[in-house]
Amino acid sequence: xxxxxxxxxxxxxxxxxxxxxxxxxxxxxxxxxxxxxxxxxxxxxxxxxxxxxxxxxxxxxxxxxxxxxxxxxxxxxxxxxxxxxxxxxxxxxxxxxxxxxxxxxxxxxxxxxxxxxxxxxxxxxxxxxxxxxxxxxxxxxxxxxxxxxxxxxxxxxxxxxxxxxxxxxxxxxxxxxxxxxxxxxxxxxxxxxxxxxxxxxxxxxxxxxxxxxxxxxxxxxxxxxxxxxxxxxxxxxxxxxxxxxxxxxxxxxx
Amino acid sequence: xxxxxxxxxxxxxxxxxxxxxxxxxxxxxxxxxxxxxxxxxxxxxxxxxxxxxxxxxxxxxxxxxxxxxxxxxxxxxxxxxxxxxxxxxxxxxxxxxxxxxxxxxxxxxxxxxxxxxxxxxxxxxxx
Numbered sequence: 001x002x003x004x005x006x007x008x009x010x011x012x013x014x015x016x017x018x019x020x021x022x023x024x025x026x027x028x029x030x031x032x033x034x035x036x037x038x039x040x041x042x043x044x045x046x047x048x049x050x051x052x053x054x055x056x057x058x059x060x061x062x063x064x065x066x067x068x069x070x071x072x073x074x075x076x077x078x079x080x081x082x083x084x085x086x087x088x089x090x091x092x093x094x095x096x097x098x099x100x101x102x103x104x105x106x107x108x109x110x111x112x113x114x115x116x117x118x119x120x121x122x123x124x125x126x127x128x129x130x131x132x133x134x135x136x137x138x139x140x141x142x143x144x145x146x147x148x149x150x151x152x153x154x155x156x157x158x159x160x161x162x163x164x165x166x167x168x169x170x171x172x173x174x175x176x177x178x179x180x181x182x183x184x185x186x187x188x189x190x191x192x193x194x195x196x197x198x199x200x201x202x203x204x205x206x207x208x209x210x211x212x213x214x215x216x217x218x219x220x221x222x223x224x225x226x227x228x229x230x231x232x233x234x235x236x237x238x239x240x241x242x243x244x245x246x247x248x249x250x251x252x253x254x
Numbered sequence: 255x256x257x258x259x260x261x262x263x264x265x266x267x268x269x270x271x272x273x274x275x276x277x278x279x280x281x282x283x284x285x286x287x288x289x290x291x292x293x294x295x296x297x298x299x300x301x302x303x304x305x306x307x308x309x310x311x312x313x314x315x316x317x318x319x320x321x322x323x324x325x326x327x328x329x330x331x332x333x334x335x336x337x338x339x340x341x342x343x344x345x346x347x348x349x350x351x352x353x354x355x356x357x358x359x360x361x362x363x364x365x366x367x368x369x370x371x372x373x374x375x376x377x378x379x380x381x
Binding site: 161164165166168169171172173175176179180183184187237 | 311312315316318319320322323324327345348349351352353355356359
């Protein structure tokens, strides 16, 4: 009985295990299963792109057209939402998109760890975007960047209030960016696991249970398809919001 | 629209034309400013493709993020200046406002750049 409970525990899949304990000056820098799958994500992405660009055929192979598709997709998103001069941030945006997408997709393989289901990882990505936008905005525009917080056409009496609200809204961006990605992946994987757990427990109840377990099984199949959609969609949403924030850094209150 | 044209044709020779023209210009200005305030069509198409679940999660996280950041700022101010309940109360309310602003912006109910709108609104009536 304990083994079944262990297998159907929906939270168990997010546990972090130390694979290689490393301790530097009291800091726990162990190589965990999360680290392993981050390395796997980067390796898979880099491998796919290196393989895709090595042929350079006039008629692209399947891998090459996947790589070209990814490039075109991110480049178009960046150009359309932040303008042509935003292309200097293309390496950052493309890395973020491919990392999040590949991490989400690798997490869909059974028994694999989902890197983006931990808020530490998504918060680090979101803070990277936030600090890039803030530092570049001040570097490029100086104090003019602060015009982002003072919308024009507002009566002078309520400008302090509006400015404070705009600043809070600006500071809430990394939080909403990281929470959205993390919550989507966490909720999706828990739902999947809970329905899969129904199948296991129902099918151990004899013939009726076996027939009844077909319903959650169908649900699991449908949810798996939905999760693949969510994996792609969340990577896209993360990318397009990054582009919109970069647009603010490039053209504050133009 | 048709009746407008008829009236213009009748008034064309009369003295009422300048006042009517002024009214038409004001109407055009109102229409253009309403158009700019209205949500952009492509954005809306994007969002409906995302499905209700995705939109709910997105808007929810936008709102909650505003409130949480407001709370954290207020709590921090209280800890630094020793004004225990007041910073939290004030900034929680401001965070609520910021969260609502986030939600309205990401739902496309509020045009993101107020600056463009006023510039074009000023330029419109001169033409």
